[in-house]
Amino acid sequence: xxxxxxxxxxxxxxxxxxxxxxxxxxxxxxxxELIVLKGASGSGKSTILSLxxxxxxxxxxxxxxxxxxxxxxxxNFASIYRRDNIGFIFQKYNLIPTLSVKxxxxxxxxxxxxxxxxxxxxxxxxxxxxxxxxxxDAMVRQLSGGEQQRVAIARANVNNPxxxxxxxxxxxxxxxxxxxxxxxxxxxxxxxxxxxxxxxDPLFFGLDFVDREIEIHNGKILL
Numbered sequence: 001x002x003x004x005x006x007x008x009x010x011x012x013x014x015x016x017x018x019x020x021x022x023x024x025x026x027x028x029x030x031x032x033e034l035i036v037l038k039g040a041s042g043s044g045k046s047t048i049l050s051l052x053x054x055x056x057x058x059x060x061x062x063x064x065x066x067x068x069x070x071x072x073x074x075x076n077f078a079s080i081y082r083r084d085n086i087g088f089i090f091q092k093y094n095l096i097p098t099l100s101v102k103x104x105x106x107x108x109x110x111x112x113x114x115x116x117x118x119x120x121x122x123x124x125x126x127x128x129x130x131x132x133x134x135x136x137d138a139m140v141r142q143l144s145g146g147e148q149q150r151v152a153i154a155r156a157n158v159n160n161p162x163x164x165x166x167x168x169x170x171x172x173x174x175x176x177x178x179x180x181x182x183x184x185x186x187x188x189x190x191x192x193x194x195x196x197x198x199x200x201d202p203l204f205f206g207l208d209f210v211d212r213e214i215e216i217h218n219g220k221i222l223l
Contacts, residue, residue, distance in 0.1 A: 087156030
């Protein structure tokens, strides 16, 4: 479903300095797989997520999703690709604190201009699945970290994306809430979502429902 072929990503800091974030990376991910990318900060994990989401373009190489080349999409087509295929779970949630739970979950639906009843049904379904419906009218700034995490997960799933991307999703959670998040991942895996997680949290290592753990070091995949 997802293929990175001979990917190199170089960030030019100035005329004389550059950072090689990824170097000749090859990676294939099957539909329905749950992959954990592990490695230290700066190893290249987040760069891989960014390329799969078409948030950045490789310096060289090719990214393919469902046999479609996405690495050179113009920005407007990249936005459509993300809207239709990707659900994001961010480290800092990226919620809008002055909006309610329900309004935050609605945001990914707005570009689709759905009928009010259709939008309501989708929002209600994900709020129920991720146990946040009782807070639907609360402002996000009033929620605990665990509740904000569940809102972020509901928002990531409201469009029923095929691919879920999570970047250090437990970095702001205590151990108990992290374990709860892992159980939610188990549910998403059962829905046949393709899930890619970048983390250095050892709670993710050795889980029975994770298909593969892939270690990244200095921009390269360790075999």
